[in-house]
Amino acid sequence: xxxxxxxxxxxxxxxxxxxxxxxxxxxxxxxxxxxxxxxxxxxxxxxxxxxxxxxxxxxxxxxxxxxxxxxxxxxxxxxxxxxxxxxxxxxxxxxxxxxxxxxxxxxxxxxxxxxxxxxxxxxxxxxxxxxxxxxxxxxxxxxxxxxxxxxxxxxxxxxxxxxxxxxxxxxxxxxxxxxxxxxxxxxxxxxxxxxxxxxxx
Amino acid sequence: xxxxxxxxxxxxxxxxxxxxxxxxxxxxxxxxxxxxxxxxxxxxxxxxxxxxxxxxxxxxxxxxxxxxxxxxxxxxxxxxxxxxxxxxxxxxxxxxxxxxxxxxxxxxxxxxxxxxxxxxxxxxxxxxxxxxxxxxxxxxxxxxxxxxxxxxxxxxxxxxxxxxxxxxxxxxxxxxxxxxxxxxxxxxxxxxxxxxxxxxx
Amino acid sequence: xxxxxxxxxxxxxxxxxxxxxxxxxxxxxxxxxxxxxxxxxxxxxxxxxxxxxxxxxxxxxxxxxxxxxxxxxxxxxxxxxxxxxxxxxxxxxxxxxxxxxxxxxxxxxxxxxxxxxxxxxxxxxxxxxxxxxxxxxxxxxxxxxxxxxxxxxxxxxxxxxxxxxxxxxxxxxxxxxxxxxxxxxxxxxxxxxxxxxxxxx
Amino acid sequence: xxxxxxxxxxxxxxxxxxxxxxxxxxxxxxxxxxxxxxxxxxxxxxxxxxxxxxxxxxxxxxxxxxxxxxxxxxxxxxxxxxxxxxxxxxxxxxxxxxxxxxxxxxxxxxxxxxxxxxxxxxxxxxxxxxxxxxxxxxxxxxxxxxxxxxxxxxxxxxxxxxxxxxxxxxxxxxxxxxxxxxxxxxxxxxxxxxxxxxxxx
DNA sequence: CATGAATGAGTCTTCATTCAT
DNA sequence: CATGAATGAAGACTCATTCAT
Numbered sequence: 001x002x003x004x005x006x007x008x009x010x011x012x013x014x015x016x017x018x019x020x021x022x023x024x025x026x027x028x029x030x031x032x033x034x035x036x037x038x039x040x041x042x043x044x045x046x047x048x049x050x051x052x053x054x055x056x057x058x059x060x061x062x063x064x065x066x067x068x069x070x071x072x073x074x075x076x077x078x079x080x081x082x083x084x085x086x087x088x089x090x091x092x093x094x095x096x097x098x099x100x101x102x103x104x105x106x107x108x109x110x111x112x113x114x115x116x117x118x119x120x121x122x123x124x125x126x127x128x129x130x131x132x133x134x135x136x137x138x139x140x141x142x143x144x145x146x147x148x149x150x151x152x153x154x155x156x157x158x159x160x161x162x163x164x165x166x167x168x169x170x171x172x173x174x175x176x177x178x179x180x181x182x183x184x185x186x187x188x189x190x191x192x193x194x195x196x197x198x199x200x201x
Numbered sequence: 202x203x204x205x206x207x208x209x210x211x212x213x214x215x216x217x218x219x220x221x222x223x224x225x226x227x228x229x230x231x232x233x234x235x236x237x238x239x240x241x242x243x244x245x246x247x248x249x250x251x252x253x254x255x256x257x258x259x260x261x262x263x264x265x266x267x268x269x270x271x272x273x274x275x276x277x278x279x280x281x282x283x284x285x286x287x288x289x290x291x292x293x294x295x296x297x298x299x300x301x302x303x304x305x306x307x308x309x310x311x312x313x314x315x316x317x318x319x320x321x322x323x324x325x326x327x328x329x330x331x332x333x334x335x336x337x338x339x340x341x342x343x344x345x346x347x348x349x350x351x352x353x354x355x356x357x358x359x360x361x362x363x364x365x366x367x368x369x370x371x372x373x374x375x376x377x378x379x380x381x382x383x384x385x386x387x388x389x390x391x392x393x394x395x396x397x398x399x400x401x402x
Numbered sequence: 403x404x405x406x407x408x409x410x411x412x413x414x415x416x417x418x419x420x421x422x423x424x425x426x427x428x429x430x431x432x433x434x435x436x437x438x439x440x441x442x443x444x445x446x447x448x449x450x451x452x453x454x455x456x457x458x459x460x461x462x463x464x465x466x467x468x469x470x471x472x473x474x475x476x477x478x479x480x481x482x483x484x485x486x487x488x489x490x491x492x493x494x495x496x497x498x499x500x501x502x503x504x505x506x507x508x509x510x511x512x513x514x515x516x517x518x519x520x521x522x523x524x525x526x527x528x529x530x531x532x533x534x535x536x537x538x539x540x541x542x543x544x545x546x547x548x549x550x551x552x553x554x555x556x557x558x559x560x561x562x563x564x565x566x567x568x569x570x571x572x573x574x575x576x577x578x579x580x581x582x583x584x585x586x587x588x589x590x591x592x593x594x595x596x597x598x599x600x601x602x603x
Numbered sequence: 604x605x606x607x608x609x610x611x612x613x614x615x616x617x618x619x620x621x622x623x624x625x626x627x628x629x630x631x632x633x634x635x636x637x638x639x640x641x642x643x644x645x646x647x648x649x650x651x652x653x654x655x656x657x658x659x660x661x662x663x664x665x666x667x668x669x670x671x672x673x674x675x676x677x678x679x680x681x682x683x684x685x686x687x688x689x690x691x692x693x694x695x696x697x698x699x700x701x702x703x704x705x706x707x708x709x710x711x712x713x714x715x716x717x718x719x720x721x722x723x724x725x726x727x728x729x730x731x732x733x734x735x736x737x738x739x740x741x742x743x744x745x746x747x748x749x750x751x752x753x754x755x756x757x758x759x760x761x762x763x764x765x766x767x768x769x770x771x772x773x774x775x776x777x778x779x780x781x782x783x784x785x786x787x788x789x790x791x792x793x794x795x796x797x798x799x800x801x802x803x804x
Numbered sequence: 805c806a807t808g809a810a811t812g813a814g815t816c817t818t819c820a821t822t823c824a825t
Numbered sequence: 826c827a828t829g830a831a832t833g834a835a836g837a838c839t840c841a842t843t844c845a846t
Contacts, residue, residue, distance in 0.1 A: 030231035031320055034841060044807040116315030119232050151399045158390050159399065161374035162367040169366015170359065189359050197398035198352045198360065235816060245832045432633035433722055436820060446828040518717035519631025553801045560773065560792050561801065567772015568765040575764035591761050599800035600754045600762065637837060647811045
């Protein structure tokens with residue numbers, strides 16, 4: 001077991017993970033060679049395999065961590081719970097938290113955006129599952145909103161997909177442009193578009 | 202020169218392109234082995250290289266064709282030309298044409314959605330350029346709409362990115378679900394969300 | 403049988419042989435591709451195999467022709483036959499004939515000089531045999547000369563090898579330099595060196 | 604940096620070089636497959652590429668080493684320097700050193716003799732340059748000898764080519780015959796022929 | 805634990821040869 | 826006979842993974 005917290009080991013592990021994240025982000029899963037990773041992490045070849053079973057294992061580990069972090073920032077929006085803040089506030093908070101987390105780590109963001117094709121079926125599936133979960137959450141939120149008469153009738157599945165895409169599109173823009181925008185305003189704009197559209201009236 | 206016609210050759214070339222498209226879609230650029238492509242195309246190894254210089258050449262060819270087809274379906278929306286149909290109609294037509302083209306060829310859609318990391322820098326650049334162009338078009342349309350007082354004030358760059366993402370998100374949904382939806386309704390819903398948002402009022 | 407003299411066929415065969423000779427000379431046996439040969443000969447791929455069984459077959463054919471031509475120019479020098487010209491004259495005539503034949507066809511010369519490594523064991527052997535024969539001839543001439551008291555005592559095998567090398571060296575010079583030298587003088591110089599050496603006395 | 608010592612690595616490198624030298628000598632550059640080399644060297648495919656960048660790299664390395672070794676054995680002959688041994692002695696020493704070096708390593712000798720057509724243009728050029736240099740050296744020695752009245756008037760370029768060929772011819776004989784001759788006597792004979800020719804007087 | 809030399813399965817690509825038209 | 830499209834064996838090279846030191 002490596003998980004048992006020897007601090008030096010933990011540090012090393014983190015070094016590897018970070019190196020791998022950068023290399024994956026720059027070159028994609030396939031283009032990322034163990035060579036590049038260990039060079040960036042300043043470790044020997046064998047050492048890598050002391051901490052991770054395989055290339056796909058690091059990738060999985062990075063993904064798992066990211067998805068778990070993201071999941072902890074996103075929940076079902078409570079509507080009946082009288083103690084909770086109003087739905088729009090909850091929504092805003094979650095979107096903001098998500099964006100902040102992803103934007104903070106450019107490599108991770110790139111990795112998540114492009115992590116399509118891994119030969120590691122599991123990783124692909126895990127990522128797909130994550131996005132599916134997010135869409136479900138959105139979809140249910142939309143459904144509830146419709147039932148409560150807050151939202152206009154629509155095809156929730158489709159709109160959920162559209163909105164998820166919207167978020168990805170915005171993240172891509174933020175990540176590709178090195179210029180730093182105030183995330184707060186970005187979220188405001190995004191939500192306005194999603195909720196009110198772009199027409200004047 | 203034979204490059205023009207010979208129906209048998211054209212047919213063969215198409216077989217290879219289709220096989221490649223499927224394999225690329227399923228396995229990504231790297232995961233796609235020449236072996237897999239020629240097996241699916243039912244041809245010998247050497248035959249592949251009779252039609253394409255290299256693996257990246259087929260990929261490029263597929264990409265080029267797709268982007269050119271798409272570009273021919275998408276143009277700047279004319280607003281002052283009194284002979285032209287109203288902007289919303291033009292917009293709808295273009296989105297519809299795009300979706301129809303992409304949805305028709307599932308493999309191509311998957312390929313376009315995930316064609317992030319190719320070692321072929323040119324291909325990656327070409328794809329990036331395409332999406333950048335699309336965003337520009339959207340951005341300018343938004344700007345014009347704002348200037349004409351049709352759209353509410355917004356950050357056009359951000360909104361353009363969001364909408365492009367929306368389209369990608371919807372395409373992904375359509376492509377992943379094998380269920381066939383009436384594209385017409387999909388477009389209507391998408392445009393409604395983009396233009397009017399989801400709120401009731 | 404192709405040997406039966408249809409003149410058009412003969413002409414075509416010659417075209418192929420010449421093309422092959424040039425390509426072999428320029429690129430070596432391995433570097434010579436059937437492609438290059440048929441392009442230069444202006445024929446289709448299949449046509450090549452109508453005239454020659456394989457790549458090595460053309461090579462063999464070229465070699466065989468050249469060696470046979472050369473052999474017909476080189477004979478044992480007659481010393482007792484009172485009707486024959488003096489040995490030195492015979493020697494000179496043969497060396498001259500050899501050089502003239504080889505120099506006339508630059509490609510052939512290059513091919514003969516470098517035709518070391520063919521995967522075709524037979525061709526290699528044939529070439530080796532030719533050079534061995536030439537050396538034998540020289541060696542016996544030397545031996546005879548020694549026995550007749552015309553030449554100083556020496557190790558005939560060694561000296562034969564040296565003189566064969568001398569000839570090859572000179573041919574190489576003539577072929578590599580595009581400048582045209584009077585072959586007659588070349589032969590004179592060569593024979594003088596071989597017979598009298600370079601010292602003054 | 605490890606490039607300097609590590610005896611085990613050096614040994615392995617030598618094993619590869621030797622295997623390659625043999626295979627190149629037997630089969631020529633093209634005929635030599637990496638497969639054959641690694642089999643003879645008893646190493647795995649990847650190991651080869653740990654020591655050499657490519658097939659042509661080993662070839663280059665072998666060539667470079669040989670040419671450098673040979674160059675260090677051959678110099679301009681000093682004639683005015685009163686402290687130097689007489690020219691004939693210097694000449695003899697150099698020819699002897701050259702032959703000894705080349706004969707000792709049969710594979711190397713074969714490789715040098717036949718290293719005509721490499722697709723590696725650089726290697727070919729390097730070899731050509733070497734022989735050109737040697738010819739230059741000989742040519743200048745002849746010129747000097749003529750000017751000093753030691754040698755009879757001749758065309759130095761031609762004679763230099765002849766003598767270089769002579770050396771190659773003799774090496775070829777020594778290398779092809781497995782029988783071992785006393786190199787000393789070989790050199791004596793060769794020089795005698797070159798200097799005094801074969802005639803009795 | 806760390807190291808990095810060694811491994812070999814797997815990839816792309818070339819090219820001599822065949823054969824249906 | 827001529828053609829050139831099709832074939833597939835063979836070759837060079839890469840890179841994730843292992844293991845002796």
